[in-house]
Amino acid sequence: xxxxxxxxxxVASGKSKDAKALxxxxxxxxxAPVEIVDRALVPAMASVGEQFKNNxxxxxxxxxxxxxxxEAMSLLEPKLLAAGITPKYTAVIGTVxxxxxxxxxxLVAIMWKGANFRVIDLGTNVSPAKFVAAVVEHKAQLVGxxxxxxxxxxxxxxxxxxxxxxxxxxxxxxxxxxxVTQQFADEIGADGYAPDAGSAVDRAQALVGxx
Amino acid sequence: xxxxxxxxxxxxxxxxxxxxxxxLRLPPxxxxxxxxxxxxxxxxxxxxxRCGQRGLCAGCTVELVxxxxxxxxxxxxxxxxxxxxxQGDVSAGEGAxxxxxxxxxxxxxxxxxxxxxxxIPAAQDPSVPVVAGSRDHGLAIDxxxxxxxxxxxxxxxxxxxxxxxxxxxxxxxxxNVLTRIQLAGEQKARIALQDAIVKRTIEPLVREVCxxxxxxxERLAGAVVAGNTTMLHLLTGTDPTPMGVAPFRAPFTDHRxxxxxxxxxxEIPAGAPVHLLPGFSAYVGADLVAGAMCTGLFTEPGPSxxxxxxxxxxxxxxxxxxxxxxxxxxxxxxxxxRLSNGTRxxxxxxxxxxxxxxxxxxxxxxxxxxxxxxxICGSGYVDFLGLGRRIGLLTPNGRLNGDAWEALPxxxxxxxxxxxxxxxxxxxxATTITEADIAHLLQAKAAIAAGILALLxxxxxAPGDIRRVHLAGGFGLxxxxxxxxxxxxxxxxxxxxxxxxxxxxxxxxxxxxxxxGILTEMTAHATAAEIVELNLEPGFEDSFIDQLALP
Numbered sequence: 001x002x003x004x005x006x007x008x009x010x011v012a013s014g015k016s017k018d019a020k021a022l023x024x025x026x027x028x029x030x031x032a033p034v035e036i037v038d039r040a041l042v043p044a045m046a047s048v049g050e051q052f053k054n055n056x057x058x059x060x061x062x063x064x065x066x067x068x069x070x071e072a073m074s075l076l077e078p079k080l081l082a083a084g085i086t087p088k089y090t091a092v093i094g095t096v097x098x099x100x101x102x103x104x105x106x107l108v109a110i111m112w113k114g115a116n117f118r119v120i121d122l123g124t125n126v127s128p129a130k131f132v133a134a135v136v137e138h139k140a141q142l143v144g145x146x147x148x149x150x151x152x153x154x155x156x157x158x159x160x161x162x163x164x165x166x167x168x169x170x171x172x173x174x175x176x177x178x179x180v181t182q183q184f185a186d187e188i189g190a191d192g193y194a195p196d197a198g199s200a201v202d203r204a205q206a207l208v209g210x211x
Numbered sequence: 212x213x214x215x216x217x218x219x220x221x222x223x224x225x226x227x228x229x230x231x232x233x234x235l236r237l238p239p240x241x242x243x244x245x246x247x248x249x250x251x252x253x254x255x256x257x258x259x260x261r262c263g264q265r266g267l268c269a270g271c272t273v274e275l276v277x278x279x280x281x282x283x284x285x286x287x288x289x290x291x292x293x294x295x296x297x298q299g300d301v302s303a304g305e306g307a308x309x310x311x312x313x314x315x316x317x318x319x320x321x322x323x324x325x326x327x328x329x330x331i332p333a334a335q336d337p338s339v340p341v342v343a344g345s346r347d348h349g350l351a352i353d354x355x356x357x358x359x360x361x362x363x364x365x366x367x368x369x370x371x372x373x374x375x376x377x378x379x380x381x382x383x384x385x386x387n388v389l390t391r392i393q394l395a396g397e398q399k400a401r402i403a404l405q406d407a408i409v410k411r412t413i414e415p416l417v418r419e420v421c422x423x424x425x426x427x428x429e430r431l432a433g434a435v436v437a438g439n440t441t442m443l444h445l446l447t448g449t450d451p452t453p454m455g456v457a458p459f460r461a462p463f464t465d466h467r468x469x470x471x472x473x474x475x476x477x478e479i480p481a482g483a484p485v486h487l488l489p490g491f492s493a494y495v496g497a498d499l500v501a502g503a504m505c506t507g508l509f510t511e512p513g514p515s516x517x518x519x520x521x522x523x524x525x526x527x528x529x530x531x532x533x534x535x536x537x538x539x540x541x542x543x544x545x546x547x548x549r550l551s552n553g554t555r556x557x558x559x560x561x562x563x564x565x566x567x568x569x570x571x572x573x574x575x576x577x578x579x580x581x582x583x584x585x586x587i588c589g590s591g592y593v594d595f596l597g598l599g600r601r602i603g604l605l606t607p608n609g610r611l612n613g614d615a616w617e618a619l620p621x622x623x624x625x626x627x628x629x630x631x632x633x634x635x636x637x638x639x640x641a642t643t644i645t646e647a648d649i650a651h652l653l654q655a656k657a658a659i660a661a662g663i664l665a666l667l668x669x670x671x672x673a674p675g676d677i678r679r680v681h682l683a684g685g686f687g688l689x690x691x692x693x694x695x696x697x698x699x700x701x702x703x704x705x706x707x708x709x710x711x712x713x714x715x716x717x718x719x720x721x722x723x724x725x726x727x728g729i730l731t732e733m734t735a736h737a738t739a740a741e742i743v744e745l746n747l748e749p750g751f752e753d754s755f756i757d758q759l760a761l762p
Contacts, residue, residue: 055647058646058649059654060653060654060759067753067756098455099456099457100457100747103752103755125457150389150393151389151392151452151455181284181299182284183283183285186285
């Protein structure tokens with residue numbers, strides 16, 4: 001197998017150390033960072049998402065694979081930035097105000113990166129104003145709002161209002177998190193909802209027209 | 212998506228009952244008011260949502276006669292149809308009629324959790340005013356999110372002369388604390404929640420223990436109540452809203468004394484004092500302060516840990532006079548929630564699984580010696596995870612080892628649409644464990660394990676440094692400690708470090724009732740603790756992911 005094939009396999013099976021070593025090897029072999037992303041990391045995460053949708057892998061394995069992806073990307077991102085290469089689509093993501101849970105949000109962020117989005121992660125407890133400012137500053141096509149607690153769902157409503165008030169329909173809004181449903185998403189005027197990180201990729205691509 | 216051939220006379224929801232009780236009418240659906248099962252439960256007729264509203268069981272099935280049902284995934288199902296009430300609501304703006312079958316009504320069978328171990332000595336100096344011969348009994352009360360226990364104490368001797376437990380009737384309005392916090396933001400719901408715990412849960416229990424012991428309630432001198440912070444707010448009718456959002460501040464966690472009359476506890480003489488024990492924080496409550504007191508955690512030569520495993524796992528570490536406390540979101544898996552055959556530890560639940568000779572078929576034990584198993588409870592799953600690796604059935608990722616699975620007798624293999632599992636007893640259909648179940652269990656155990664490790668890291672300790680791990684709660688009393696360690700729920704410990712201590716929340720309430728000095732000590736310790744917010748703890752997510760694996 002080629003280095004890129006080995007790397008893809010290491011990421012998909014969640015072997016972080018191997019993944020980092022193989023990224024380094026690919027770089028040493030003279031492969032361009034953008035090639036490594038497009039030909040090894042993106043296919044690896046696509047395969048992870050596909051297997052998840054088909055119940056062939058579950059959340060624990062997805063989290064482990066996402067961590068390997070994150071490790072691999074951490075070596076490549078500075079080089080991509082230096083070379084002035086940015087993905088076509090930009091997404092802003094964060095956990096809404098009043099909520100500190102981020103494992104699910106982090107998983108979606110890395111899956112989106114794996115689908116070749118530029119992802120601006122605002123972290124947790126993010127105010128509506130901060131979401132609006134980030135969407136404007138980074139010219140994002142997509143914004144993802146996450147909440148894990150029933151009690152922080154009203155903050156999603158507030159954030160959607162603020163974004164619509166600030167930039168109107170110029171950005172697509174996706175919502176998710178344990179208590180969130182499609183019905184809730186429809187009711188509050190969000191553009192999309194996904195029940196898990198696997199389908200969040202498909203939904204995001206469809207919303208920005210990248211699919 | 213209206214059925215054009217069917218004219219609706221109104222947009223209300225009409226619910227009919229199998230026992231002929233009057234029709235229930237609900238207002239039209241709105242996503243902010245929860246799903247249909249929640250709305251019916253709030254109207255006082257809880258459905259059998261035993262899988263925790265995950266859509267995995269058929270416990271809340273209703274028969275839709277007219278109208279249509281809007282599932283949360285977006286699908287619209289027209290009548291006539293059998294639908295799971297927890298998976299959505301009738302379509303907004305349309306009327307609907309439905310019939311609830313008998314099997315969908317909740318039947319409560321709470322577990323007995325009134326046994327506990329007290330590891331410290333106490334004085335006989337009650338914290339309520341005793342009048343010998345006329346007011347000489349008191350109550351120790353543990354208000355849990357799911358189960359409430361009342362113990363009647365003879366204050367002349369300190370002896371527990373009776374106890375009783377029941378399901379917390381607030382469960383009808385929401386099975387977890389966050390749902391109840393959200394509801395309690397509205398005054399009307401707050402009053403209903405207070406009534407559910409005071410009038411419909413505690414009062415009947417007080418009558419039950421008093422009558423069983425032949426002690427008239429007029430002889431009650433007062434009570435001490437332990438419970439998590441949310442429960443103490445709802446008991447006192449206090450708005451808990453700030454606890455639902457960061458920075459998760461509780462309106463109160465201090466020791467409070469109220470007159471029984473102020474709380475509306477009619478069984479207890481109106482002027483008798485009711486003590487609410489102090490808590491550490493919004494999510495590490497008086498139940499843990501009581502537990503830490505009862506186990507001797509505050510005073511023994513440490514370092515020591517108190518671990519209480521529930522939907523939230525709470526962990527307290529005491530080391531060299533330093534106290535660290537945290538709560539970790541384990542989810543309902545160890546209470547059977549989200550699992551294909553999961554159940555609470557009730558009669559009929561598989562509570563023990565063993566593999567004689569290290570292979571199938573397993574030997575299983577069912578609670579109450581019931582003839583038929585109704586499902587598997589947390590302690591059974593811990594056995595399965597702990598032993599599954601040892602007998603080569605499970606991989607470190609929690610998958611069924613392909614070769615080992617293929618080699619099982621066919622009647623023990625479960626396969627459905629690419630998903631695999633094992634059947635513990637082929638004659639018992641409710642004994643299946645799937646790979647998806649294992650994935651949920653791994654997340655639950657990883658949350659607890661990573662929480663424990665986060666406190667140890669803060670204190671600069673390793674598991675081997677801990678002198679004693681007190682495992683509290685009904686679950687702790689029933690799990691096999693070696694298997695809890697074997698599956699990584701208690702990561703890196705050895706069985707000799709771990710002691711199951713039972714319902715130490717009730718134990719701490721009893722201590723504070725018989726010995727008033729305990730109350731001041733509890734306050735001092737509760738206010739001294741450092742509260743660790745795991746989501747802000749560097750490295751927590753990494754540690755959680757590491758702990759997903761089976762050792």
